[in-house]
Every structure is written in C-alpha cells, then in structure tokens.
C-alpha cells in the first residue's frame with residue numbers, strides 16, 4: 001500500500017537553464033526517482049549564452065541532448081520552454097507558456113515543486129522564481145509544497161524559511177555524472193565540481209550523512 005502511494009507522488013523541478021535542475025537538485029531528483037516518484041524537470045530556456053559563434057538552433061539541439069542524457073541518468077523527464085535569456089517574463093506572457101505549464105501541473109498534480117531562490121542574482125534565475133510563484137498562485141487543487149535551491153550562490157543564512165535536507169549519499173555521484181553530460185557548459189571543469197562536493201559534504205555533515213542537498217521551504 002505504501003509503495004503504491006509513493007508511486008503516485010509527482011515532483012516538479014523548475015530551472016532557468018538546461019543544467020540548473022541538476023546543479024541545484026540533481027541528487028534529490030535521482031533519489032526521488034529511485035523511490036518510484038514521478039520527477040519532471042522544466043527548463044525555461046536552453047542554456048547560458050556562451051556560444052556566439054554557433055547558430056542558435058545548433059546550441060539548442062546540443063543543450064537539449066545534454067539535458068536528455070542527464071535526465072536519463074537521474075531518472076526524470078525534462079521539458080523545454082524556449083524562453084529567450086534576458087526576456088523570460090516577456091516571453092512567458094507572449095508565448096502563453098503559463099497555460100501549458102498549468103496543464104502539466106493539472107495532469108501531474110505535484111506535491112512538491114523546486115525552483116530557484118529569490119536571492120539568486122542571475123536575472124533569469126530570479127525570473128524563474130517569479131514565474132514559479134505566479135504559477136503557484138494559480139494552482140486550484142491542493143497546493144504543493146514549494147522549495148528553493150541554490151545554483152552557485154547559496155541562500156543566505158538569515159532566511160526564516162525551514163530547511164529541508166535530503167540525504168543524497170547514494171545519488172551524489174550520479175549527480176556528478178549527470179553534470180558531466182553538459183559538455184558545452186564547462187561545469188565539468190574542476191572548480192564547480194569541487195564547490196558542489198564541498199557543499200554536499202557540509203550539508204551532509206548537518207544530518208550525519210555522507211552527502212546532502214539543502215533546500216528551503218517557502219510555501
């Protein structure tokens with residue numbers, strides 16, 4: 001009985017770019033999918049602008065393939081919404097993305113949503129947070145819990161929101177493997193991986209596990 005209940009659980013992870021859901025919550029995504037939960041990642045755009053010499057369509061295809069490879073490793077699905085970087089809110093309104101995501105929410109009835117932190121200085125990350133909250137306000141059935149994650153800037157210690165620590169001891173290396181799928185993003189170079197390792201160890205220490213990911217519950 002308990003198993004069947006878990007199977008029906010759905011989790012949505014919103015991210016501005018194709019790799020954000022992996023950096024911010026990859027270990028948790030893998031853990032939840034191993035538990036039989038239905039995990040869906042939403043990438044509002046294809047990725048950071050860093051390949052000016054390539055055609056946009058080529059970059060999008062590359063980013064999508066990388067994200068599919070990563071999501072296969074983590075056991076989740078991933079959807080893209082093709083918002084232009086720096087124009088998230090504008091495109092979100094013009095392309096009627098809201099209705100599409102609301103339909104997805106209606107179909108999957110997530111009990112948890114993960115998104116960027118409002119403190120994140122990246123304008124697309126901030127916009128993704130705002131979009132998530134707009135969507136949250138429009139959810140009519142039982143409201144899901146909403147958690148924020150960190151990408152490169154940690155959420156400040158001063159926050160009043162309760163923390164959620166997820167034990168990712170068994171999935172942390174899967175997260176690193178998934179990150180390496182983003183060959184075009186340069187995440188696989190030493191520094192970011194070391195930072196993620198350092199963070200996972202620190203958070204893990206707080207719950208006496210090897211590795212953990214930390215989130216704040218804002219709703």
Ligand SMILES: [Zn+2]
Nearest residue numbers: 016017020125
């Ligand atoms: Zn990003």
